[in-house]
Amino acid sequence: MARRKHDEEHESHERWLVSYADFITLLFAFFVVMYAISSVNEGKYRVLSDALVSAFRNEVPSSISVIQLPNQAQAGAKPKVSPSAPPRAPELEAQAKKMRGMAGDIRGALGPLIEQGKVRVTQSKRGIAVEISDSVLFDLGRAELQAASVTMLKTVAELVRDNDNLIQVEGHTDNQPIRSTQYPSNWELSAARAASVVRLFAENGIVPKRMVAIGYAEFRPVEQNETVEGRARNRRVTLNILADNKDEVAVLPPADTPRPNGQ
Known part of the structure:
Protein backbone atom coordinates (compact mmCIF):
# COMPACT_ATOMS: atom_id res chain seq x y z
CA MET A 1 0.00 0.00 0.00
CA ALA A 2 1.62 3.32 -1.05
CA ARG A 3 2.49 5.85 1.61
CA ARG A 4 0.92 9.30 1.50
CA LYS A 5 3.32 11.97 0.61
CA HIS A 6 3.71 14.62 3.28
CA ASP A 7 2.71 18.04 2.23
CA GLU A 8 5.85 20.08 1.48
CA GLU A 9 6.49 22.92 3.91
CA HIS A 10 6.44 26.37 2.33
CA GLU A 11 9.71 28.29 2.79
CA SER A 12 9.27 31.87 4.15
CA HIS A 13 10.97 34.54 2.02
CA GLU A 14 10.54 37.32 4.57
CA ARG A 15 12.72 36.02 7.42
CA TRP A 16 15.46 38.52 6.47
CA LEU A 17 13.22 41.31 7.73
CA VAL A 18 13.83 40.21 11.32
CA SER A 19 17.61 40.58 11.03
CA TYR A 20 17.24 43.84 9.11
CA ALA A 21 14.93 45.30 11.76
CA ASP A 22 17.39 44.30 14.52
CA PHE A 23 20.26 45.95 12.62
CA ILE A 24 18.34 49.20 12.08
CA THR A 25 17.34 49.28 15.75
CA LEU A 26 20.93 48.82 16.91
CA LEU A 27 22.16 51.46 14.46
CA PHE A 28 19.54 53.92 15.68
CA ALA A 29 20.50 53.24 19.30
CA PHE A 30 24.18 53.79 18.45
CA PHE A 31 23.54 57.25 16.96
CA VAL A 32 21.28 58.20 19.85
CA VAL A 33 24.05 57.35 22.30
CA MET A 34 26.69 59.20 20.27
CA TYR A 35 24.51 62.29 20.07
CA ALA A 36 23.77 62.12 23.81
CA ILE A 37 27.46 62.05 24.82
CA SER A 38 28.66 64.59 22.24
CA SER A 39 29.11 68.28 23.00
CA VAL A 40 30.36 71.25 20.93
CA ASN A 41 32.93 73.58 22.46
CA SER A 82 52.88 87.51 17.96
CA PRO A 83 56.22 87.99 16.11
CA SER A 84 55.22 85.38 13.54
CA ALA A 85 52.04 87.22 12.56
CA PRO A 86 52.05 88.53 8.96
CA PRO A 87 51.88 92.30 8.42
CA ARG A 88 48.46 93.90 8.37
CA ALA A 89 47.07 95.87 5.45
CA PRO A 90 48.25 99.30 6.77
CA GLU A 91 51.77 97.91 7.24
CA LEU A 92 51.79 96.48 3.71
CA GLU A 93 50.62 99.81 2.30
CA ALA A 94 53.31 101.68 4.24
CA GLN A 95 55.93 99.22 2.97
CA ALA A 96 54.75 99.62 -0.63
CA LYS A 97 54.79 103.41 -0.28
CA LYS A 98 58.34 103.31 1.06
CA MET A 99 59.51 101.13 -1.83
CA ARG A 100 57.83 103.41 -4.40
CA GLY A 101 59.55 106.42 -2.87
CA MET A 102 62.92 104.66 -2.88
CA ALA A 103 62.51 103.59 -6.52
CA GLY A 104 61.63 107.18 -7.46
CA ASP A 105 64.70 108.53 -5.70
CA ILE A 106 66.94 106.03 -7.49
CA ARG A 107 65.41 106.90 -10.87
CA GLY A 108 65.96 110.57 -10.17
CA ALA A 109 69.61 110.05 -9.20
CA LEU A 110 70.38 107.82 -12.19
CA GLY A 111 68.25 109.72 -14.71
CA PRO A 112 70.97 110.40 -17.32
CA LEU A 113 72.14 106.78 -17.34
CA ILE A 114 68.54 105.56 -17.61
CA GLU A 115 67.99 107.81 -20.63
CA GLN A 116 71.12 106.36 -22.24
CA GLY A 117 69.79 102.83 -21.71
CA LYS A 118 72.70 101.85 -19.45
CA VAL A 119 70.59 101.55 -16.28
CA ARG A 120 67.12 100.06 -15.83
CA VAL A 121 65.08 100.48 -12.65
CA THR A 122 62.02 98.26 -12.21
CA GLN A 123 59.74 97.58 -9.26
CA SER A 124 57.68 94.51 -8.40
CA LYS A 125 56.24 92.78 -5.35
CA ARG A 126 59.71 91.33 -4.73
CA GLY A 127 61.26 94.80 -4.47
CA ILE A 128 63.36 97.14 -6.60
CA ALA A 129 65.74 95.87 -9.29
CA VAL A 130 68.48 98.21 -10.53
CA GLU A 131 70.14 96.70 -13.61
CA ILE A 132 73.45 98.38 -14.49
CA SER A 133 75.41 97.67 -17.66
CA ASP A 134 78.94 96.45 -17.02
CA SER A 135 80.29 99.17 -19.33
CA VAL A 136 79.28 101.71 -16.67
CA LEU A 137 81.09 99.84 -13.90
CA PHE A 138 84.03 97.82 -15.24
CA ASP A 139 86.59 97.51 -17.99
CA LEU A 140 86.26 94.44 -20.21
CA GLY A 141 87.26 91.29 -18.31
CA ARG A 142 87.95 93.20 -15.08
CA ALA A 143 86.19 93.43 -11.70
CA GLU A 144 87.72 96.71 -10.43
CA LEU A 145 85.17 99.53 -10.38
CA GLN A 146 85.83 102.48 -12.68
CA ALA A 147 86.33 105.85 -11.01
CA ALA A 148 83.16 107.30 -12.56
CA SER A 149 81.06 104.35 -11.40
CA VAL A 150 82.18 104.78 -7.79
CA THR A 151 80.46 108.16 -7.59
CA MET A 152 77.25 106.71 -9.04
CA LEU A 153 77.21 103.73 -6.66
CA LYS A 154 77.90 105.99 -3.67
CA THR A 155 74.77 107.93 -4.59
CA VAL A 156 72.73 104.71 -4.61
CA ALA A 157 74.28 103.69 -1.29
CA GLU A 158 73.19 106.97 0.29
CA LEU A 159 69.61 106.38 -0.85
CA VAL A 160 69.34 102.88 0.67
CA ARG A 161 71.72 103.23 3.63
CA ASP A 162 69.16 104.29 6.25
CA ASN A 163 66.68 101.51 5.42
CA ASP A 164 66.75 97.93 6.65
CA ASN A 165 65.93 96.23 3.34
CA LEU A 166 68.20 93.37 2.34
CA ILE A 167 70.24 93.86 -0.82
CA GLN A 168 71.13 91.05 -3.23
CA VAL A 169 73.86 91.99 -5.72
CA GLU A 170 74.06 89.75 -8.80
CA GLY A 171 76.91 89.61 -11.30
CA HIS A 172 76.21 88.43 -14.88
CA THR A 173 78.39 87.91 -17.96
CA ASP A 174 77.90 86.96 -21.59
CA ASN A 175 78.78 83.51 -22.93
CA GLN A 176 82.23 84.46 -24.21
CA PRO A 177 84.81 82.37 -22.30
CA ILE A 178 87.46 84.05 -20.19
CA ARG A 179 90.64 82.22 -19.26
CA SER A 180 92.91 84.50 -17.32
CA THR A 181 95.11 83.78 -14.34
CA GLN A 182 92.85 85.86 -12.09
CA TYR A 183 89.51 84.64 -13.51
CA PRO A 184 89.64 81.08 -14.88
CA SER A 185 85.96 81.28 -15.91
CA ASN A 186 82.95 83.58 -15.97
CA TRP A 187 81.92 82.23 -12.56
CA GLU A 188 84.86 83.93 -10.88
CA LEU A 189 84.45 87.12 -12.90
CA SER A 190 80.72 87.53 -12.18
CA ALA A 191 81.16 86.78 -8.47
CA ALA A 192 84.11 89.19 -8.19
CA ARG A 193 82.11 91.98 -9.83
CA ALA A 194 79.19 91.48 -7.42
CA ALA A 195 81.63 91.44 -4.51
CA SER A 196 83.21 94.72 -5.65
CA VAL A 197 79.82 96.45 -5.46
CA VAL A 198 79.03 94.91 -2.07
CA ARG A 199 82.41 96.00 -0.71
CA LEU A 200 81.87 99.59 -1.89
CA PHE A 201 78.41 99.65 -0.29
CA ALA A 202 79.86 98.40 2.99
CA GLU A 203 82.54 101.10 2.88
CA ASN A 204 79.78 103.70 2.48
CA GLY A 205 77.76 102.84 5.54
CA ILE A 206 75.49 99.95 4.52
CA VAL A 207 75.46 97.22 7.17
CA PRO A 208 77.31 94.23 5.65
CA LYS A 209 74.86 91.64 7.00
CA ARG A 210 72.14 93.24 4.86
CA MET A 211 73.93 92.22 1.68
CA VAL A 212 74.85 89.15 -0.33
CA ALA A 213 76.96 88.84 -3.51
CA ILE A 214 76.02 86.25 -6.14
CA GLY A 215 77.74 85.30 -9.40
CA TYR A 216 75.57 83.77 -12.13
CA ALA A 217 78.18 83.80 -14.93
CA GLU A 218 76.45 83.54 -18.35
CA PHE A 219 73.59 81.30 -17.21
CA ARG A 220 70.89 83.93 -16.64
CA PRO A 221 70.83 85.88 -19.91
CA VAL A 222 68.15 88.43 -20.70
CA GLU A 223 69.06 88.60 -24.40
CA GLN A 224 70.49 86.27 -27.04
CA ASN A 225 74.30 86.08 -27.05
CA GLU A 226 74.49 85.82 -30.86
CA THR A 227 74.67 89.60 -31.33
CA VAL A 228 77.01 92.26 -29.96
CA GLU A 229 74.07 94.15 -28.50
CA GLY A 230 72.71 91.03 -26.81
CA ARG A 231 76.04 90.19 -25.21
CA ALA A 232 76.38 93.79 -24.01
CA ARG A 233 72.95 93.58 -22.36
CA ASN A 234 73.82 90.30 -20.65
CA ARG A 235 77.00 91.76 -19.12
CA ARG A 236 75.43 93.48 -16.15
CA VAL A 237 75.19 93.85 -12.38
CA THR A 238 71.73 93.84 -10.80
CA LEU A 239 70.99 95.34 -7.38
CA ASN A 240 67.90 93.75 -5.85
CA ILE A 241 66.54 95.77 -2.92
CA LEU A 242 64.10 93.33 -1.38
CA ALA A 243 60.76 94.45 0.03
CA ASP A 244 60.24 91.38 2.22
CA ASN A 245 63.16 90.96 4.60
CA LYS A 246 64.21 87.52 5.80
CA ASP A 247 65.94 86.48 8.98
CA GLU A 248 69.07 85.34 7.14
CA VAL A 249 70.65 86.67 3.95
CA ALA A 250 71.51 83.11 2.93
CA VAL A 251 67.87 82.23 2.29
CA LEU A 252 67.22 85.00 -0.24
CA PRO A 253 65.45 83.59 -3.32
CA PRO A 254 67.05 84.05 -6.74
CA ALA A 255 65.64 86.69 -9.04
CA ASP A 256 63.03 85.59 -11.56
CA THR A 257 65.03 86.65 -14.60
CA PRO A 258 63.20 86.19 -17.92
CA ARG A 259 64.91 83.85 -20.38
CA PRO A 260 65.36 84.72 -24.06
CA ASN A 261 62.80 82.98 -26.29
CA GLY A 262 61.09 81.43 -23.26
CA GLN A 263 64.11 79.35 -22.21
Whole structure:
Protein backbone atom coordinates (compact mmCIF):
# COMPACT_ATOMS: atom_id res chain seq x y z
CA MET A 1 0.00 0.00 0.00
CA ALA A 2 1.62 3.32 -1.05
CA ARG A 3 2.49 5.85 1.61
CA ARG A 4 0.92 9.30 1.50
CA LYS A 5 3.32 11.97 0.61
CA HIS A 6 3.71 14.62 3.28
CA ASP A 7 2.71 18.04 2.23
CA GLU A 8 5.85 20.08 1.48
CA GLU A 9 6.49 22.92 3.91
CA HIS A 10 6.44 26.37 2.33
CA GLU A 11 9.71 28.29 2.79
CA SER A 12 9.27 31.87 4.15
CA HIS A 13 10.97 34.54 2.02
CA GLU A 14 10.54 37.32 4.57
CA ARG A 15 12.72 36.02 7.42
CA TRP A 16 15.46 38.52 6.47
CA LEU A 17 13.22 41.31 7.73
CA VAL A 18 13.83 40.21 11.32
CA SER A 19 17.61 40.58 11.03
CA TYR A 20 17.24 43.84 9.11
CA ALA A 21 14.93 45.30 11.76
CA ASP A 22 17.39 44.30 14.52
CA PHE A 23 20.26 45.95 12.62
CA ILE A 24 18.34 49.20 12.08
CA THR A 25 17.34 49.28 15.75
CA LEU A 26 20.93 48.82 16.91
CA LEU A 27 22.16 51.46 14.46
CA PHE A 28 19.54 53.92 15.68
CA ALA A 29 20.50 53.24 19.30
CA PHE A 30 24.18 53.79 18.45
CA PHE A 31 23.54 57.25 16.96
CA VAL A 32 21.28 58.20 19.85
CA VAL A 33 24.05 57.35 22.30
CA MET A 34 26.69 59.20 20.27
CA TYR A 35 24.51 62.29 20.07
CA ALA A 36 23.77 62.12 23.81
CA ILE A 37 27.46 62.05 24.82
CA SER A 38 28.66 64.59 22.24
CA SER A 39 29.11 68.28 23.00
CA VAL A 40 30.36 71.25 20.93
CA ASN A 41 32.93 73.58 22.46
CA GLU A 42 31.75 76.87 21.03
CA GLY A 43 34.96 78.69 21.93
CA LYS A 44 37.22 76.22 20.17
CA TYR A 45 34.88 76.13 17.18
CA ARG A 46 35.02 79.94 16.88
CA VAL A 47 38.82 79.98 17.09
CA LEU A 48 39.07 77.30 14.38
CA SER A 49 36.56 79.12 12.18
CA ASP A 50 38.40 82.46 12.53
CA ALA A 51 41.74 80.82 11.77
CA LEU A 52 40.45 79.17 8.57
CA VAL A 53 38.80 82.38 7.31
CA SER A 54 41.92 84.42 8.05
CA ALA A 55 44.18 81.88 6.32
CA PHE A 56 42.21 82.17 3.09
CA ARG A 57 42.15 85.99 3.36
CA ASN A 58 45.86 86.19 4.31
CA GLU A 59 44.97 88.05 7.51
CA VAL A 60 45.78 87.62 11.17
CA PRO A 61 42.86 86.00 13.08
CA SER A 62 41.72 88.32 15.82
CA SER A 63 41.32 85.49 18.29
CA ILE A 64 44.93 84.27 18.12
CA SER A 65 47.12 87.15 16.92
CA VAL A 66 46.90 89.20 20.12
CA ILE A 67 48.38 87.91 23.35
CA GLN A 68 47.22 89.91 26.34
CA LEU A 69 47.97 89.22 29.98
CA PRO A 70 45.13 89.56 32.51
CA ASN A 71 46.63 92.67 34.11
CA GLN A 72 47.31 94.46 30.83
CA ALA A 73 43.73 95.69 30.42
CA GLN A 74 43.76 97.22 33.90
CA ALA A 75 47.20 98.79 33.47
CA GLY A 76 46.29 100.20 30.06
CA ALA A 77 49.19 98.37 28.39
CA LYS A 78 49.02 97.70 24.66
CA PRO A 79 48.47 94.07 23.64
CA LYS A 80 51.47 92.17 22.33
CA VAL A 81 51.32 90.86 18.80
CA SER A 82 52.88 87.51 17.96
CA PRO A 83 56.22 87.99 16.11
CA SER A 84 55.22 85.38 13.54
CA ALA A 85 52.04 87.22 12.56
CA PRO A 86 52.05 88.53 8.96
CA PRO A 87 51.88 92.30 8.42
CA ARG A 88 48.46 93.90 8.37
CA ALA A 89 47.07 95.87 5.45
CA PRO A 90 48.25 99.30 6.77
CA GLU A 91 51.77 97.91 7.24
CA LEU A 92 51.79 96.48 3.71
CA GLU A 93 50.62 99.81 2.30
CA ALA A 94 53.31 101.68 4.24
CA GLN A 95 55.93 99.22 2.97
CA ALA A 96 54.75 99.62 -0.63
CA LYS A 97 54.79 103.41 -0.28
CA LYS A 98 58.34 103.31 1.06
CA MET A 99 59.51 101.13 -1.83
CA ARG A 100 57.83 103.41 -4.40
CA GLY A 101 59.55 106.42 -2.87
CA MET A 102 62.92 104.66 -2.88
CA ALA A 103 62.51 103.59 -6.52
CA GLY A 104 61.63 107.18 -7.46
CA ASP A 105 64.70 108.53 -5.70
CA ILE A 106 66.94 106.03 -7.49
CA ARG A 107 65.41 106.90 -10.87
CA GLY A 108 65.96 110.57 -10.17
CA ALA A 109 69.61 110.05 -9.20
CA LEU A 110 70.38 107.82 -12.19
CA GLY A 111 68.25 109.72 -14.71
CA PRO A 112 70.97 110.40 -17.32
CA LEU A 113 72.14 106.78 -17.34
CA ILE A 114 68.54 105.56 -17.61
CA GLU A 115 67.99 107.81 -20.63
CA GLN A 116 71.12 106.36 -22.24
CA GLY A 117 69.79 102.83 -21.71
CA LYS A 118 72.70 101.85 -19.45
CA VAL A 119 70.59 101.55 -16.28
CA ARG A 120 67.12 100.06 -15.83
CA VAL A 121 65.08 100.48 -12.65
CA THR A 122 62.02 98.26 -12.21
CA GLN A 123 59.74 97.58 -9.26
CA SER A 124 57.68 94.51 -8.40
CA LYS A 125 56.24 92.78 -5.35
CA ARG A 126 59.71 91.33 -4.73
CA GLY A 127 61.26 94.80 -4.47
CA ILE A 128 63.36 97.14 -6.60
CA ALA A 129 65.74 95.87 -9.29
CA VAL A 130 68.48 98.21 -10.53
CA GLU A 131 70.14 96.70 -13.61
CA ILE A 132 73.45 98.38 -14.49
CA SER A 133 75.41 97.67 -17.66
CA ASP A 134 78.94 96.45 -17.02
CA SER A 135 80.29 99.17 -19.33
CA VAL A 136 79.28 101.71 -16.67
CA LEU A 137 81.09 99.84 -13.90
CA PHE A 138 84.03 97.82 -15.24
CA ASP A 139 86.59 97.51 -17.99
CA LEU A 140 86.26 94.44 -20.21
CA GLY A 141 87.26 91.29 -18.31
CA ARG A 142 87.95 93.20 -15.08
CA ALA A 143 86.19 93.43 -11.70
CA GLU A 144 87.72 96.71 -10.43
CA LEU A 145 85.17 99.53 -10.38
CA GLN A 146 85.83 102.48 -12.68
CA ALA A 147 86.33 105.85 -11.01
CA ALA A 148 83.16 107.30 -12.56
CA SER A 149 81.06 104.35 -11.40
CA VAL A 150 82.18 104.78 -7.79
CA THR A 151 80.46 108.16 -7.59
CA MET A 152 77.25 106.71 -9.04
CA LEU A 153 77.21 103.73 -6.66
CA LYS A 154 77.90 105.99 -3.67
CA THR A 155 74.77 107.93 -4.59
CA VAL A 156 72.73 104.71 -4.61
CA ALA A 157 74.28 103.69 -1.29
CA GLU A 158 73.19 106.97 0.29
CA LEU A 159 69.61 106.38 -0.85
CA VAL A 160 69.34 102.88 0.67
CA ARG A 161 71.72 103.23 3.63
CA ASP A 162 69.16 104.29 6.25
CA ASN A 163 66.68 101.51 5.42
CA ASP A 164 66.75 97.93 6.65
CA ASN A 165 65.93 96.23 3.34
CA LEU A 166 68.20 93.37 2.34
CA ILE A 167 70.24 93.86 -0.82
CA GLN A 168 71.13 91.05 -3.23
CA VAL A 169 73.86 91.99 -5.72
CA GLU A 170 74.06 89.75 -8.80
CA GLY A 171 76.91 89.61 -11.30
CA HIS A 172 76.21 88.43 -14.88
CA THR A 173 78.39 87.91 -17.96
CA ASP A 174 77.90 86.96 -21.59
CA ASN A 175 78.78 83.51 -22.93
CA GLN A 176 82.23 84.46 -24.21
CA PRO A 177 84.81 82.37 -22.30
CA ILE A 178 87.46 84.05 -20.19
CA ARG A 179 90.64 82.22 -19.26
CA SER A 180 92.91 84.50 -17.32
CA THR A 181 95.11 83.78 -14.34
CA GLN A 182 92.85 85.86 -12.09
CA TYR A 183 89.51 84.64 -13.51
CA PRO A 184 89.64 81.08 -14.88
CA SER A 185 85.96 81.28 -15.91
CA ASN A 186 82.95 83.58 -15.97
CA TRP A 187 81.92 82.23 -12.56
CA GLU A 188 84.86 83.93 -10.88
CA LEU A 189 84.45 87.12 -12.90
CA SER A 190 80.72 87.53 -12.18
CA ALA A 191 81.16 86.78 -8.47
CA ALA A 192 84.11 89.19 -8.19
CA ARG A 193 82.11 91.98 -9.83
CA ALA A 194 79.19 91.48 -7.42
CA ALA A 195 81.63 91.44 -4.51
CA SER A 196 83.21 94.72 -5.65
CA VAL A 197 79.82 96.45 -5.46
CA VAL A 198 79.03 94.91 -2.07
CA ARG A 199 82.41 96.00 -0.71
CA LEU A 200 81.87 99.59 -1.89
CA PHE A 201 78.41 99.65 -0.29
CA ALA A 202 79.86 98.40 2.99
CA GLU A 203 82.54 101.10 2.88
CA ASN A 204 79.78 103.70 2.48
CA GLY A 205 77.76 102.84 5.54
CA ILE A 206 75.49 99.95 4.52
CA VAL A 207 75.46 97.22 7.17
CA PRO A 208 77.31 94.23 5.65
CA LYS A 209 74.86 91.64 7.00
CA ARG A 210 72.14 93.24 4.86
CA MET A 211 73.93 92.22 1.68
CA VAL A 212 74.85 89.15 -0.33
CA ALA A 213 76.96 88.84 -3.51
CA ILE A 214 76.02 86.25 -6.14
CA GLY A 215 77.74 85.30 -9.40
CA TYR A 216 75.57 83.77 -12.13
CA ALA A 217 78.18 83.80 -14.93
CA GLU A 218 76.45 83.54 -18.35
CA PHE A 219 73.59 81.30 -17.21
CA ARG A 220 70.89 83.93 -16.64
CA PRO A 221 70.83 85.88 -19.91
CA VAL A 222 68.15 88.43 -20.70
CA GLU A 223 69.06 88.60 -24.40
CA GLN A 224 70.49 86.27 -27.04
CA ASN A 225 74.30 86.08 -27.05
CA GLU A 226 74.49 85.82 -30.86
CA THR A 227 74.67 89.60 -31.33
CA VAL A 228 77.01 92.26 -29.96
CA GLU A 229 74.07 94.15 -28.50
CA GLY A 230 72.71 91.03 -26.81
CA ARG A 231 76.04 90.19 -25.21
CA ALA A 232 76.38 93.79 -24.01
CA ARG A 233 72.95 93.58 -22.36
CA ASN A 234 73.82 90.30 -20.65
CA ARG A 235 77.00 91.76 -19.12
CA ARG A 236 75.43 93.48 -16.15
CA VAL A 237 75.19 93.85 -12.38
CA THR A 238 71.73 93.84 -10.80
CA LEU A 239 70.99 95.34 -7.38
CA ASN A 240 67.90 93.75 -5.85
CA ILE A 241 66.54 95.77 -2.92
CA LEU A 242 64.10 93.33 -1.38
CA ALA A 243 60.76 94.45 0.03
CA ASP A 244 60.24 91.38 2.22
CA ASN A 245 63.16 90.96 4.60
CA LYS A 246 64.21 87.52 5.80
CA ASP A 247 65.94 86.48 8.98
CA GLU A 248 69.07 85.34 7.14
CA VAL A 249 70.65 86.67 3.95
CA ALA A 250 71.51 83.11 2.93
CA VAL A 251 67.87 82.23 2.29
CA LEU A 252 67.22 85.00 -0.24
CA PRO A 253 65.45 83.59 -3.32
CA PRO A 254 67.05 84.05 -6.74
CA ALA A 255 65.64 86.69 -9.04
CA ASP A 256 63.03 85.59 -11.56
CA THR A 257 65.03 86.65 -14.60
CA PRO A 258 63.20 86.19 -17.92
CA ARG A 259 64.91 83.85 -20.38
CA PRO A 260 65.36 84.72 -24.06
CA ASN A 261 62.80 82.98 -26.29
CA GLY A 262 61.09 81.43 -23.26
CA GLN A 263 64.11 79.35 -22.21
